[in-house]
Amino acid sequence: MTRDWERLARAIEEARDAKGMTQVALAEAADVSESTVQNLESGTTRKRTPSTLPKIEAALGWTPGSGLAVLAGGDPTTEAASRGEDRDLDRTDLPLRIVDELKNGGRLVDTAVIKLPTKGDVRMTVVVRGAPDASPEDIQQALEAWRRAERKLQNLPDDDDSEPRAANEA
Structure with a gap:
């Protein structure tokens, strides 16, 4: 060889x-x-x-x-x-604030794509990171906090509706 x-x-x-x-x-x-x-x-x-x-x-x-x-x-x-994190972020059309956050963020906790309550296909992408020096306990706490926040985001009310959507509509 x-x-x-x-x-x-x-x-x-x-x-x-x-x-x-x-x-x-x-x-x-x-x-x-x-x-x-x-x-x-x-x-x-x-x-x-x-x-x-x-x-x-x-x-x-x-x-x-x-x-x-x-x-x-x-x-x-x-x-x-x-780990699926290495992208050439400098060549994307993302805002610089997001590029900087993705490059310099801490440990990846989770990601989600959430359909927003509107007509058409409008989605929000969320990247959840813990601190770079986070302990396993810190990451677990971050994951639990994200799960609570995600449930709320999945159930946002429509603009013309004051009631949250059912979770299965997300």
């Missing part, structure tokens, strides 16, 4: 640059030496895969095995992408 070490070098450097990291910062985040990062970014052909590659993958936010995928001609997969 042919391995493209230069491709891996470019991928690591590009991912590091995209995160605004220096080689020293990546080495510290991966708990490896700076020379390890320098060697990987040099593109030098090797007979064996360095045992430190999984640490580099983790520090770059790549899923395990991404380095091997790049060596084989593929692309790395980010942890965010594996």
Whole structure:
């Protein structure tokens, strides 16, 4: 199997640059030496895969095995992408306030698409996030609060109706 070490070098450097990291910062985040990062970014052909590659993958936010995928001609997969969160938000037609919130939000708690009480197909999309450093208990509390709010949103009254809709009409 042919391995493209230069491709891996470019991928690591590009991912590091995209995160605004220096080689020293990546080495510290991966708990490896700076020379390890320098060697990987040099593109030098090797007979064996360095045992430190999984640490580099983790520090770059790549899923395990991404380095091997790049060596084989593929692309790395980010942890965010594996959770369905990695989108190129800068290229959407979303308002900047929403783009910023989606990029910098905390842990994903839940999402929902709610049909609004109007004629036609008008929907609201909700993304619920907890704090980035939220504990499992904090996330559970956020989920419970969201469930209460979601029930209320699902039962909004029509504009010309003062009574909430039945939940199954949502």
